[in-house]
Amino acid sequence: MDDKFIIGGHEFNSRFILGSGKYSLELIESAIRDAGAEIITLAVRRANTKDQENILDYIPKDVTLLPNTSGARNAQEAVRIARLARELGCGNFVKVEIMRDSKYLLPDNTETIKATEILANDGFIVMPYMYPDLNAARDMVNAGAASIMPLASPIGSNKGLATREFIQILIDEIDLPIIVDAGIGRPSQACEAMEMGAAAIMANTALATAGNLPLMASAFRAAIEAGRKAYLAKPGRVLSRGASASDPLTGFLRD
Amino acid sequence: MVKINGNDCDISGMTISQYLKATDYDLKFIAVERNEEIVPKDQYDEIIIQNGDVIEVVSFVGGG
Numbered sequence: 001m002d003d004k005f006i007i008g009g010h011e012f013n014s015r016f017i018l019g020s021g022k023y024s025l026e027l028i029e030s031a032i033r034d035a036g037a038e039i040i041t042l043a044v045r046r047a048n049t050k051d052q053e054n055i056l057d058y059i060p061k062d063v064t065l066l067p068n069t070s071g072a073r074n075a076q077e078a079v080r081i082a083r084l085a086r087e088l089g090c091g092n093f094v095k096v097e098i099m100r101d102s103k104y105l106l107p108d109n110t111e112t113i114k115a116t117e118i119l120a121n122d123g124f125i126v127m128p129y130m131y132p133d134l135n136a137a138r139d140m141v142n143a144g145a146a147s148i149m150p151l152a153s154p155i156g157s158n159k160g161l162a163t164r165e166f167i168q169i170l171i172d173e174i175d176l177p178i179i180v181d182a183g184i185g186r187p188s189q190a191c192e193a194m195e196m197g198a199a200a201i202m203a204n205t206a207l208a209t210a211g212n213l214p215l216m217a218s219a220f221r222a223a224i225e226a227g228r229k230a231y232l233a234k235p236g237r238v239l240s241r242g243a244s245a246s247d248p249l250t251g252f253l254r255d
Numbered sequence: 256m257v258k259i260n261g262n263d264c265d266i267s268g269m270t271i272s273q274y275l276k277a278t279d280y281d282l283k284f285i286a287v288e289r290n291e292e293i294v295p296k297d298q299y300d301e302i303i304i305q306n307g308d309v310i311e312v313v314s315f316v317g318g319g
Contacts, residue, residue, distance in 0.1 A: 019319030028317075043318025046260040046311065047285045054284040055315050068318055080291060084313050087286035087293050155319070182319075204319030 003232065005200055007177055008093065008125030008146040010064065014038040015194070016224050017066065017179065018217070019204020020055060027213050028058040035217035039064045041095060041202070043071070044085050065090035066127065068097045075114035082119050094119060095149065095181075096128040105155040109136035113143050120144025129181055132166035137174050148174055149202065151182035152193065156205040158185025161193060171197040187216075187223030194227025195235060259310045267306040272299040275312070284314045 005012040018037035020028055032040060040063050042055065059065070067085035072078035075098065082094040096119065098111045112128045113136065119126045125146045130136055132150035140148055150167050153159035160183060161167065171178045177199030184190050190201045201224050210216035256263045259274075266274055271287055271294055287294040288311040294302055304310065 020317035021319040022317065025317075041319055042315040044313050045316045047280060047314035049279045050281045054281065055317055056284060065315075067315065070318055080288070083293055084286045084288055084311075085315075087295075088284070088313070088315055090315070202319070 003228070005177070012038045015200040015228055016221055017041065017200055017202040019202065021204050022208035023213060025053060025055055025058045028055065030214045031207060031217045032060065032063060034214040034221065036221045037063065039066050041066045041068050043068055044081050064093060066093045066095050068095040070097045072098045073100055074098060075111045075118065078115040079118050082124060092123060093125045094127065096126055107131055107151065109133060113139045116140050116145050117143035127179065132163045132170055134169050134173055137170050141174060141176055145176060147177040147179050147199070149179045149181040152180050152189065153183030155182045157183050158206055158209065159183050160185055160189035167193065168196055187219045190220055191223040191227035194224055195230045197231050256306065257304055257308045257310060260312055267304050269304050270300055271302045271304065274304060275299065280312060285312050287312050
């Protein structure tokens with residue numbers, strides 16, 4: 001089945017975007033392999049000198065890097081971080097992530113719209129992380145976003161699809177890939193989001209906090225693939241009441 | 256005084272290149288910002304760090 005995930009004109013087979021935070025560099029390669037991931041997120045931070053290893057040594061060259069702008073508190077800081085990331089030689093993808101709130105780590109949609117516009121005009125493939133709000137998503141589309149990345153629940157919470165209804169609205173109304181990001185804690189939740197019509201899933205903490213990271217990566221991969229196939233297969237209807245026999249309705253052992 | 260990655264350093268007069276070599280950064284993995292402007296790699300040899308400059312040297316780390 002030819003079912004490419006296309007973003008910013010780039011084609012991918014995997015619909016699992018992998019985070020690389022909060023686990024050891026040694027696990028990255030197996031996480032990528034077991035997740036089947038073709039895109040991995042990274043953060044930009046003040047550099048250490050040579051004695052510390054660099055994460056880029058652990059990421060296969062054919063994997064697309066998706067730097068985020070974490071740490072940015074407003075559009076201007078996000079733009080600075082994105083430009084530094086591009087200077088680091090990772091290509092043009094950027095996940096815009098702007099937070100003013102350090103308790104719940106909720107994204108600031110207004111600043112995110114501003115940063116999206118500046119970066120899209122500067123040639124970036126912009127993937128804004130956002131609180132699932134239809135009006136904000138439309139503004140991000142108009143600002144030049146390549147996808148929309150609504151949160152399922154707060155970052156790192158593993159709480160799943162707390163914003164389910166609002167993500168469904170984005171899937172139904174926004175003509176860009178909707179990538180569910182943040183809060184997805186279990187493969188079943190990833191599968192549900194994919195069945196709803198999400199284009200892809202981004203997960204990090206769900207893997208980083210699992211007892212066996214590579215095994216959880218492969219579980220997510222299977223769940224995302226299953227959800228995608230179910231979405232394409234168009235799930236059957238739900239009865240509002242009553243039942244509908246699955247067996248032939250002809251009589252048996254009686255007239 | 257020059258502020259590099261948040262720390263005060265007395266390195267005005269050095270080029271970016273000289274500073275990076277002295278501190279043993281791996282040039283392959285870093286990007287440099289001076290007073291909120293990116294310094295392209297081909298200008299590391301030319302740009303002389305001035306008193307009052309604010310410099311950031313960054314690289315990729317794991318993140319979500």
